[in-house]
Every structure is written in structure tokens, then in C-alpha cells.
Amino acid sequence: MTELPRLADQNAAVVLPEPFVKWFGEKGWSPRAHQIELLAKAQAGQSVLLIAPTGAGKTLAGFLPSLTELAVRPRRKPGQARRGIHTLYISPLKALAVDIERNLGKPVEEIGLPVTIETRTGDTPAHKRQRQKLAPPDILLTTPEQLALLIAAGDARRFFEDLRYVVLDELHSLVTSKRGHLLALGLARLRSFVPGLQTIGLSATVAEPDELRRWLVSQNPPGDMAELITVTGGAKPEISILDSEERVPWAGHSARYATPEIYREIKRHKTTLLFVNTRSQAELLFQELWRVNEDTLPIALHHGSLDVAQRRRVEKAMGDNALRAIVATSTLDLGIDWGDVDLVVHVGAPKGASRLAQRIGRANHRMDEPSKAILIPANRFEVLECRAALDANYLGAQDTPPLVNGGLDVLAQHVLGCACGAPFRADDLYEEVRTAAPYAGLDRPTFDRVIDFVATGGYALKNYERYARIRLNKDGMWRVSNPRVAQQYRLNVGTIIEVPALNVRYVKAGSKGAASHGGRVLGKIEEAFLETLTHGDTFMFAGKVLRFEGIRENECFVSNAPGSDAKVPYYGGGKFPLSTYLAEQVRIMLDDPQRWKKLPEQVADWLRFQSDKSMLPKRDDLLIETFPRGNRHYLVAYPFEGRLAHQTLGMLLTRRLDRAGARPLGFVATDYALAIWSLGDMGAMFKARKPSLGALFDQDMLGDDLEAWLADSWLLKRTFRNCALISGLIEKRHPGQEKSGRQVTVSTDLIYDVLRSHEPDHILLQATRADAATGLLDVSRLADMLSRIQGRIMHKALEQISPLAVPIMLEIGKMPVNGEADETLLMDAATLVEEAMGPGMVDE
């Protein structure tokens, strides 16, 4: 064994076993400083957070403590009991676990370590899982959901008794979601099984490393933190904005104008990764590239709705360097390392720094070489956003979202899981749960209500005592009331709620799928989109133009429809709002004409026109324009606070304008602006101060108005559905019967209505409101904005539309205002009937 010199800030000596030293030597490498530092801290018994850029050898660093320990572990003697799992590795993606198995297997083999490594994911066959229970590998690579399942098993305590380390990969992305809450609770459970357990978190740069450091260790004592190792540097990526010779469009997200220029770049490079923000953009870009692909370069498509087999084929081709370009969405965001990518093209604005950094990190997966990336703004506001991002040296900035308190629905799921594993005492579980950072502030009455919810639903009307899922026995222990409860729990574990989606299956044109069972499945499409289609409609999916033939049960039948007039799939998910930091940068740039010089001439002209015809907002001001158009009056506001906050603002302002008698008809929100149109002359109303703009934008709208609007909003119903599913109020799956997404949706809406009118303070409604405020509504951001703009609202009453207003005005009619005007549509349909058939017709 070789002992490395003591590190200055470390009391313990680092032990790197001989085979490792030899292996590094053979490779001509030496261990990097952070790898040794991490090893030293781990060997000193500490948990560690490693923050490092892509390509810094994070994976090896994370596993070095485990591997070195396993290397010197005495061999098991014949007859000695099998050893349990030594190291648990948890990643957000199944694919990442598989990838790590490959990447880790290589050094293990080369060093000649007696270490077994296996994955356990949703795809692992039952017989293999069974075998893993009996003969566990030394290192198990898995996901948060699988950990929850393992913990809920009766033998959990024994299964984990030899556990030494938990390695958490891509921690920055895990902790911000409900999956992170579930995982934090799982870790707390593991720590109670194995008090000396150490955690190693691997993360990209984050704004608040201390949050992650607390997350990694028990919060008893409160505020305790893991050790921190930060690797800075890495070569600065070369990022440019495409300076197109074409006209940059006013609005839209397709970036179609740049297709020939993108294609030229693909030809110039070995392998290009093209990232887009939504799956529909991916479909469109893929189509457009093939339209100009005269050299028939191998260009592939990869997104989360595609069939798994199809995705695996693309991933393999990437690994084999058989592709010249891949159009992808966030499914490829995380640290998966495939192929020699030498260019990253980002279509659409980056929206957030961490995401952009991650994506650009895909090119040249070596830390010391600069990555090369080109940003393609899809419209003029995105040009501003891209420019602001680069000027602010944006990649150095960090804008990961702040962590939120742990969800009560997740806690309910965990409590039931614990009961499925073993009987528990409420006092003990409460203390354990509070060691998890997201639940450190949980008060006892709330915890007790969660237990009550798990047991009997937690209703004021005590009707369900005899149907309790868990019961308090005389010995003070809570136990599951019957084995069926545990069986149901296992089917429903996890916090990922899928949007109801249907399989898309090929059939022959014209067949409604009645006779033939059709060809292969291309992937899944959200039901909400398919509902708007009628037989014969065409749309793009899986890189093809398809004709909608019909729906039968949970399958959507399509036929091939080569042609160009496709409707593009509309996906509810996958859109990211503009980050706060970036929004501010855009406002600063708008306020400084000197900086427009760096913009493409056509965009700078656009801003100059705006100054002439109207004005540009100062960096901390809110610009409001009003103007008439057609027989309507328009209000356009430019808060730059992201689509979610604008949507919430739009809902609230229309309510207020309605009360003020402006007769608003609708609104539309983008990342940059908000437009409201009405029958009344809003400009005149503001001038007469009836109401004044100050009163209209007063912060008090976040009180009663928000409450009143929320109560009936489809947003809250959707959030409630997620909470109901995660908390186990209703099941995603029931033994022996797969519920279709639709049935679940209908029943949770009805449950929501009933619960809200009879027990508005129920714990699940409390959880729902908390979720909606942080997630879909972005209320806190709106609140910050409303307080910032007090006394700083600039009103410009115009005779006609301003240049800056053009992009959002083009969005009107393109974006549905979901669920708020159903009755108007019904009225239209009913009126059509009356017009066509005369009023008496419907009666007899």
C-alpha cells in the first residue's frame, strides 16, 4: 500500500491501495486532487458533497471510497453469511444507472477488484430482483423509486445492515422535485438502519451549496452539513449566437428560418447534438433538417415520448459514433456520456443557466478542452435573451431553483411505506423524518394529521375507522391492517405522475384499427392533444407525418401521411420558464442602447423603432402599453418574469378588470410579456384613474383574488390529482387492473369538488395549495415583481400597436387559455345548431 502525503487540511492520511496506484500508473494518469480529497474525507468518516463541472472525473471520485474499501475487505470465508450491499448508487435516470454500470465496470475489471456491480430499476426482471434480495451485489445502482420499494419490504433492515455509502448522482436535479423529498425520507430511514452511514453527493454547480450539504446528512443536530469539495475551472466553453442571414421571426418557437444554417454546421462537425426545449420543437426541427438533408447524413431523433426500443437504438448508434446529429430534448440532459460530440446547438433560448451549462457540457466530455456551442434564437425576444445570457457571462452564474419544504403527499406515501416494512412508533418516525432536510421544520400536529390521513383518510367525519389501512395497536405501534395494503402500496410507489397518454400505433390508411391490430408502436402521445384531432388530421410524431385514424381503448391508430401540412403535437409539459436572473439581464440590456450594437442589425432596429413609437422600459420599471385594434382594446405589459408568473398575473388582472367594468375577453402570456384584450377602453380608464394602474397592480391581488380564482381553476385540480396519487388517496394502479388515465382524472376532479366544499382545510387540499403556489403559479416570483414595480409603472397610451407588442400579439389565438372559457365554446356550438336548424327544431 502506498500512503499519499497528508493533505494540509486533513488529519487522516489517505489510503490508496496498491492496485489503484498501479492502475493510475498504467493509464499514465494521476488521481486528481479532488478525488484524493474526497477519499480522505470519506475515510475520515465524513459525508461529502462534490461540486464539479462535467468531465472532472466525478463518477470515479464518488466511487473511490467504496472501491478502495472493497479492495481491501477480507474475502468471505466458506460458510460465512453472505454480505449485504456495501454501496448504494442513486441516480434520477434509469439510463444513467446503466451507463454507470458500464463506466464503472471498466476500471473495476482493469484493477482486478473482487467487486460485483448490478443495476436495479423498473426494467429489472422479477427473477433478477428476487436473486438480488438473496445474493446482493456489493454495489447496487438504482433509482429513488426502487429505494422506496426496498425500504417498504419486510426484510429492509437486514438487507441494508452492511451498507456503508450512498452515492447520489446529479444531486442538484434530484433535490428540487418531489422525488427528492421521497429520497430524503428514504435516506433518513437508511440512517436509522445504519447509523454510521456516509453519503457522497455529486452535483453540478448550484446557487446554494449549503442547502445540498444539509440535505446529505441528518438534521439532528439541526443545520449539520456534509463536507464540501468544489472543483472550479474547466475550459470556458466557446458559445456563439447564430448571426443569421435570414430574417429572425417576430414570434414562434420553431427556428425554422435557421435550418439551412444549422445543416451547414452539422456538415462541418463530426457529431452535433441539437437541443430543443419541447418535444414538438424536436419533431419539427427533425423534419426540417431531413427536408434539407441532401447528403442523407445520419440524423436521429430522441425524446421521452418515443418508444423505448427506438430510443435505445438511437443511444446505441450514438455510442458507436454512427450518427452525425441527434435532435433531443431533456431526456439527454443529464450526465450520460455517449460518443464524441464536438458541437452542441441549442435551439430556442436557454431559459436557465444550469440547464444550458449541462447541455453544453455534452460536447467534448473532457474538462480541459473547451466545448463549442451555438445558440439559435427562435424569435426576436430570444435574441435578446441569448445575448443577455452571453454578455452576463451567464454560464458562471447559478440559478438553480431554491429548495422547497417537503411535500405532505410524499410524506404520506413514505409513512405507509414504512408501515409496510415494519411496525413503527409515531414518536420515533417523527424524529426520523425530521432528520431529512426537507422535513426538518415539520411540526408534530401536521405529522400526526398525515398519520391520520394514511390510516383513515384524515376526515373530520369519522366514517372510515373500520376500513383503516394502518392501525395503532395496544403496544403503541402502527401496523398495516392487512397484507393487501402492502401489495397496493408496492404497485403505486413513486412521485412521477404521467400525463394520461396513449400508445401510437401504425395501421393501414383508412382502417380504423377495427380489424387489424396494426403495426408497431411508435411511442406515446398525451391524450389532451389527441382529443383535439379528428379523423384524417395529420400531425408530426417520431419524425414522421402521421394521419389520425382513430382511438380504440388506450391506443391511437395512425397511418403514414407523407406531406407537409402537419399539425404539430402540442405538449403540455416540457416548457421551462425564463429564470429570474436572466429576466433581469434582459431588462438591463433593453435599458442600455449602447449594448444593442452587439445585437443583429434587424433586432437593434426593432428596438430603435420601439423607442421612437413608444418607449423601452427602464431596468426596474414595468412598461404598460394600451392601444385599440379592430373593435377591441389591448393592454400589453412587459414584466419579463416567465410564462407561469405571467399566466397567474393574467388570470388575476382579468378578474380585476372585469370588476372595474373593462369587460376583458381574454389574455395570452409568454415568457416576456402579457396581453389582455377587452371591449372597454382600458387606456381611457387608466388615464381617468378608474382604476389607476397602481391600484390594478396592487399586491393585494395575491390575497382574496388569488384564493377565489384558484378555487375553481383547472390548475388546482391538476395539482390535486398529483397530490391524490402521490399520497395514496387514490391509486395509479390497482392489483389486477390497470386504470386508464382518464378514469383517474375524472374521479379526482369530482373528489376535489366534494372535498373542497365539505372540508376545505383537509390536509390534502393544504398540500395542493402549497404545491400550486410554488409550481404552476410561480406566486412568489409574481409577488417579488409586484413589490418591485410599486410606483414604477410606466403607462404609454398608443394609437396603434407598438413594435415590441408584435410578438405577443401574434401569439393570440395560437395559445389556448385552458379550461376557462368552456361555456363560451358550448354556446358557440349550440348557437350553430340553432342557426342551422331554426330555434324550434330542438324541441320536437
Add this chain to the structure above:
Amino acid sequence: MTFSLARASLIAEADLVGIAGARAVCDPRGVLYFPELKLLTVSDLHLEKGSSLARRGTLIPPYDTGATLLRLQAVISDYQPSIIISLGDSFHDGGGAKRMHSSFRERLEALMAGRDWFWVAGNHDPEAPADLPGETVRELAIGSLLFRHEPSKVRVEGEISGHLHPCARIVQQGRSVRRRCFAGDGGRMIMPAFGAYTGSLNVLDRAYAGLFRLESLMAYMLGTDRIFAISGSMLRPG
């Protein structure tokens, strides 16, 4: 024509829908009222569905029976009918009436007092509800009308039924709206489900095959405070 006083001013001639010569109001709250007969009919109450699911481990809020009865109380107090027909599946399962909380039972009995109340047998509740007044029947003929739970495959003019929980869907301006509905073709009518936890099934689903004369099918979709009469040709499946 004799309208009940409480509701008379609210019923306009144009609101009436014809079924085999009888005329009825399709109320947006999901009940059907025949002013000439002072007869109110309501279908698929599915009382105690919550506790029925709770028995199997799904602990949804136990307020559905209360909510359904409150809504029923409101329509009864508006129309003041002499006859009430509950068109089957009044309880979600055979034990529902027994499980019902005493306060709900009292509320229900108060609604029934002084009226002719018929429980039509449904597939969920083939037997008479335990310890409740009212007459349990398999089906009921009144004038040209025939009230039964399941629509029969053999066409009967004047049949009023439930069971299928109809809803209808339209697509306008690229957006889809789905609502519960009364489905009728002038000869027969299928009523929407009234219960707080009842789901619904599109009138274009296979389950309705052969029941309607498609050329005269109308869906009376339930709005917040009015009915939207939509011609069958505008409806979408799914």
C-alpha cells in the same frame, strides 16, 4: 298545463324537450322534470360510493352522500314535485342504505315525506334499499312513458333510462369540452348520472350502439346554469 308554482315562472316554452309526446325540462343540474305530471326523475345517485370504495382501501372523502342529497334537496325544493322516480343505481352497492350515516338517512327521509317515491331497481342495487320508505319497482309506466334503469336493446318509444352515465364532447377552435348530458332522439331519453362521484361515458361509445336514431340524436349538455343543446353530428368520441 299546470306548472308547479315555485318553478312556473322559470320554465319557458323553449326549454321543453319532447319525448314521445310528453314534454320535460332538462335541468342543467341533471334532473328531468315533467311539469304536466309534476314528476321529477333523477338517475344514478350512487349514494355511499365513497364508503363502498373505502371498504376496498381507497379512502376517498366520505362526503359524497351528503353532497348528492344536498343537490337533490335543491331541485326538489325548486320544483316541488308530487312524484319522484330514482332511476336505479340509487345506492352504489346493496349494503349502501345500511351504511348510510344516520344524519343522511334523516335528510333523505325528509325529502321523501309527502311524495310518491319510486326506487327503480338498478344493477348496483337490485333489491329494495334497507329500511327506507318508497316503492321499489323493476320499471314503471306512466302515460306514454316507461321508466327503467337500463335502456333496452329493443327500441321502446317513451323510454326514460339511465345506467350509461352519458356525456358528450365537442371540439371548437381546437379545444375540447366534455360535459355530462341528457341524450335523446325525440323517442327515448338517457339521463346523466346525478351522484357526486359518478363518472361518465361518451354517447358515441359502443355501449350506446343501436340505441338512438342517429339522425335525430341530440345531446343536452349540462352547463353551469343552462343546457346546451348540441346536435349529434357535432359530437366527438372519446
